[in-house]
Amino acid sequence: MIACPFLHGGEKAFKEPLHVGRPNLGDREVMLRRVNEIFDRRWFTNDGPLVKEFEKRIQNLVGVKHCVAMCNATIALEIAIRALDLHGEVIVPAYTFIATAHALQWQEISPVFADMDPETHTLAPTSIERLITPRTTGIIGVHVWGRPCDTEAIELIASKHKLKVMYDAAHAFGCSHRGRMVGAFGACEVFSFHATKFINCFEGGAAVTNDDDLAGKMRLMRNFGFAGYDKVIYPGTNGKMTEICAAMGLTSLESMEQIVASNRRNYEAYREGLKGQPGISLKEYDASERRNYQYIVVEVDETNATLNRDELVAVLQAENVLARKYFWPGCHRMEPYKSYFPNAHLLLPNTEKLAARMMVLPTGQAVSAENVRKVCAIIHAAMTQSVAVRAALRKLP
Numbered sequence: 417m418i419a420c421p422f423l424h425g426g427e428k429a430f431k432e433p434l435h436v437g438r439p440n441l442g443d444r445e446v447m448l449r450r451v452n453e454i455f456d457r458r459w460f461t462n463d464g465p466l467v468k469e470f471e472k473r474i475q476n477l478v479g480v481k482h483c484v485a486m487c488n489a490t491i492a493l494e495i496a497i498r499a500l501d502l503h504g505e506v507i508v509p510a511y512t513f514i515a516t517a518h519a520l521q522w523q524e525i526s527p528v529f530a531d532m533d534p535e536t537h538t539l540a541p542t543s544i545e546r547l548i549t550p551r552t553t554g555i556i557g558v559h560v561w562g563r564p565c566d567t568e569a570i571e572l573i574a575s576k577h578k579l580k581v582m583y584d585a586a587h588a589f590g591c592s593h594r595g596r597m598v599g600a601f602g603a604c605e606v607f608s609f610h611a612t613k614f615i616n617c618f619e620g621g622a623a624v625t626n627d628d629d630l631a632g633k634m635r636l637m638r639n640f641g642f643a644g645y646d647k648v649i650y651p652g653t654n655g656k657m658t659e660i661c662a663a664m665g666l667t668s669l670e671s672m673e674q675i676v677a678s679n680r681r682n683y684e685a686y687r688e689g690l691k692g693q694p695g696i697s698l699k700e701y702d703a704s705e706r707r708n709y710q711y712i713v714v715e716v717d718e719t720n721a722t723l724n725r726d727e728l729v730a731v732l733q734a735e736n737v738l739a740r741k742y743f744w745p746g747c748h749r750m751e752p753y754k755s756y757f758p759n760a761h762l763l764l765p766n767t768e769k770l771a772a773r774m775m776v777l778p779t780g781q782a783v784s785a786e787n788v789r790k791v792c793a794i795i796h797a798a799m800t801q802s803v804a805v806r807a808a809l810r811k812l813p
């Protein structure tokens with residue numbers, strides 16, 4: 417078998433695309449039974465029984481008092497930000513999915529971009545203080561790749577400057593930090609249950625907190641501010657989770673251990689398969705903590721590798737391995753932030769350097785260990801034939 421057929425003008429290595437975010441499925445029969453029950457009940461949304469059950473399961477799993485399930489994590493972030501009364505400026509890492517920044521900007525709060533820690537890829541506490549101004553009201557840390565932020569350092573700075581802290585935990589459901597489950601840090605944390613996440617609701621999100629008042633506000637805001645029939649006591653939006661999404665979430669949660677096991681198996685297979693490849697390093701997960709192994713993140717250091725990240729991603733995509741460049745080029749280089757803050761990059765040296773080196777490889781239940789070995793073989797073949805690869809890439813349409 418030729419590891420990299422694209423070089424020889426042959427068929428793609430994978431007939432069907434291998435995706436980074438192929439949804440994991442729970443037990444299909446159980447899901448279909450739940451769908452039938454929803455139809456029988458004719459209760460489709462607005463705090464239905466499955467949403468309530470999903471919230472309880474999350475509360476127990478995470479060990480928090482409140483879970484407010486929502487239609488997606490972006491709306492959950494927006495609602496949490498508003499319920500916490502963040503305004504003015506809020507410090508966020510530039511290295512995150514654009515939703516973190518947009519959730520602020522959407523409410524006319526300025527995201528102020530901080531740099532990342534090159535090891536953990538999360539908000540670097542050392543980059544925070546110089547960004548604090550009289551308009552700063554909070555900090556949003558992001559547990560990128562399910563690897564938790566340095567919550568202790570962030571919260572110390574926040575309390576010194578009387579700032580509120582919340583976390584975008586979109587990647588970190590099922591993960592722990594210093595023995596405590598993610599979800600219990602800061603004023604609140606937000607999970608994503610989007611189709612591409614390891615536990616999914618098709619679309620879904622949740623804000624979790626131990627603060628009774630905050631939870632109450634978020635519940636009101638998620639349902640237009642209604643506190644009963646014909647009684648609105650708060651400005652609100654429609655952030656509700658539907659029953660069908662909760663059914664998927666519950667079904668998905670029931671397979672959580674198996675999903676984590678297949679993610680972990682693939683992670684180990686990548687670790688083995690990429691070992692010793694110059695310039696390629698797999699970002700490791702701390703096995704002493706709970707991890708969901710949802711993202712396979714590889715740094716391509718062009719000073720040691722024969723191909724750079726963009727070239728390697730292009731080869732992989734030519735072979736139908738749809739590797740992604742998350743979170744390139746960083747929020748600060750996307751609109752509207754690029755126009756608002758054209759010099760932001762000057763304070764973001766780690767983000768600038770590392771966003772250009774990272775790629776995320778396919779994993780999840782839809783990817784087998786054999787698929788992983790094949791992906792690693794493509795990477796090895798491409799790296800050892802870099803001159804031919806570059807010539808072949810130039811001929812691509």
Ligand code: T4K
Nearest residue numbers: 435436437438439488489490513515586608610611612738
């Ligand atoms: N905060 C952070 C740190 C986040 O990473 C995210 C979302 C959020 C907040 C906001 O959460 P939500 O509001 O979405 O709940 C994808 C996801 O759409 C997004 O949820 C996720 N982060 C981000 C990291 O990845 P895109 O723009 O890359 O999606 P897309 O359409 O390119 O899909 C990714 C891959 O998955 C493709 O190869 C296709 C495949 N796929 C996708 C879907 C939806 C499937 O095979 N089946 C599917 O059903 O953002």
